[in-house]
Amino acid sequence: MIPGASSRLEKLATWQLSQASARAHRVLHERLAKAGASGYDYRILAVLGDLGPICQADLGRAAVLDRRDVTHTVRSLQARELVSRRLDPRDGRQTLVELTAAGSSTLERLDLVLDEVQTEVLAGFTAAQRRTLLSLLKRLA
Amino acid sequence: MIPGASSRLEKLATWQLSQASARAHRVLHERLAKAGASGYDYRILAVLGDLGPICQADLGRAAVLDRRDVTHTVRSLQARELVSRRLDPRDGRQTLVELTAAGSSTLERLDLVLDEVQTEVLAGFTAAQRRTLLSLLKRLA
DNA sequence: TAGTATTGTTGGTGATACCAACGACAGCCA
DNA sequence: TGGCTGTCGTTGGTATCACCAACAATACTA
Numbered sequence: 001m002i003p004g005a006s007s008r009l010e011k012l013a014t015w016q017l018s019q020a021s022a023r024a025h026r027v028l029h030e031r032l033a034k035a036g037a038s039g040y041d042y043r044i045l046a047v048l049g050d051l052g053p054i055c056q057a058d059l060g061r062a063a064v065l066d067r068r069d070v071t072h073t074v075r076s077l078q079a080r081e082l083v084s085r086r087l088d089p090r091d092g093r094q095t096l097v098e099l100t101a102a103g104s105s106t107l108e109r110l111d112l113v114l115d116e117v118q119t120e121v122l123a124g125f126t127a128a129q130r131r132t133l134l135s136l137l138k139r140l141a
Numbered sequence: 142m143i144p145g146a147s148s149r150l151e152k153l154a155t156w157q158l159s160q161a162s163a164r165a166h167r168v169l170h171e172r173l174a175k176a177g178a179s180g181y182d183y184r185i186l187a188v189l190g191d192l193g194p195i196c197q198a199d200l201g202r203a204a205v206l207d208r209r210d211v212t213h214t215v216r217s218l219q220a221r222e223l224v225s226r227r228l229d230p231r232d233g234r235q236t237l238v239e240l241t242a243a244g245s246s247t248l249e250r251l252d253l254v255l256d257e258v259q260t261e262v263l264a265g266f267t268a269a270q271r272r273t274l275l276s277l278l279k280r281l282a
Numbered sequence: 283t284a285g286t287a288t289t290g291t292t293g294g295t296g297a298t299a300c301c302a303a304c305g306a307c308a309g310c311c312a
Numbered sequence: 313t314g315g316c317t318g319t320c321g322t323t324g325g326t327a328t329c330a331c332c333a334a335c336a337a338t339a340c341t342a
Binding site: 004005006007008009011012013014016017018019020021022023024025027028043046047049050051062063064111114117118121122124125129130132133134136137138139140141 | 145146147148149150152153154155157158159160161162163164165166168169184187188190191192203204205252255258259262263265266270271273274275277278279280281282
């Protein structure tokens with residue numbers, strides 16, 4: 001027997017949103033795992049690539065990560081020599097994080113992975129539909 | 142200093158999707174917690190309300206839950222006397238789950254909570270925009 | 283200078299999602 | 313009829329994401 005769908009759930013925007021997000025996350029996670037990175041890894045590397053050397057607190061704000069998770073992710077990236085850390089000479093509290101050469105090339109590689117993920121997740125969408133979706137989602141967040 | 146946004150992240154549909162979903166989840170979780178329920182709880186109750194007595198395997202398929210999570214959630218709901226369970230007389234493997242009277246009224250109460258959540262999450266959206274969003278999200282999932 | 287705020291670290295929690303293995307049971311079919 | 317296949321519910325995990333509290337060190341400020 002094939003169970004029906006729940007109309008209560010189907011008509012909820014939050015339900016459709018969470019299901020769409022879960023599916024996108026599955027695709028993203030699978031492809032990133034193959035490339036040896038986690039979602040947090042990419043978020044940190046992407047922010048470093050876009051904003052340059054930056055302290056962890058700002059890193060967390062830009063990547064929407066808790067300070068705790070920034071600490072762990074950055075240390076993990078540092079262990080893989082993708083980022084380097086040094087004390088901010090102008091503020092003893094801050095640690096400046098920046099991409100290493102290996103980090104930059106890893107980021108470029110991951111950018112391609114992310115492009116593939118977008119393509120797979122948005123398969124069948126026209127460019128106009130993608131723009132519409134993106135703008136609606138931005139207003140939601 | 143206010144950190145800028147990462148253009149790499151901002152233009153990713155999967156990023157906007159996960160941020161929108163995270164925000165919706167925060168609202169949902171906060172309101173459901175006040176009402177004494179979890180997201181899994183509502184998903185199970187909603188399916189039972191829509192499809193009536195049903196075995197756990199079908200419950201899991203309709204609510205998009207792993208069998209393990211169905212087991213735990215149903216047992217938790219049973220402990221709160223919101224659902225009842227009995228063996229399917231026609232199939233010794235299956236356990237039929239159904240709403241109790243208390244479960245039905247709890248579901249009605251939670252339906253109102255979910256309505257509030259939709260209103261809060263979609264604040265500022267026109268009816269047409271909500272329809273557009275919903276249809277785009279359905280195609281994503 | 284005393285009090286306040288921020289930074290990075292540490293040690294947690296909870297929700298969601300998913301997997302593997304198990305015994306019990308049903309259905310199929312040789 | 314007996315064996316095989318598959319499903320069901322259960323148990324015991326794991327991974328990711330998101331979030332909180334407390335702490336020492338440092339910076340700011342009133």
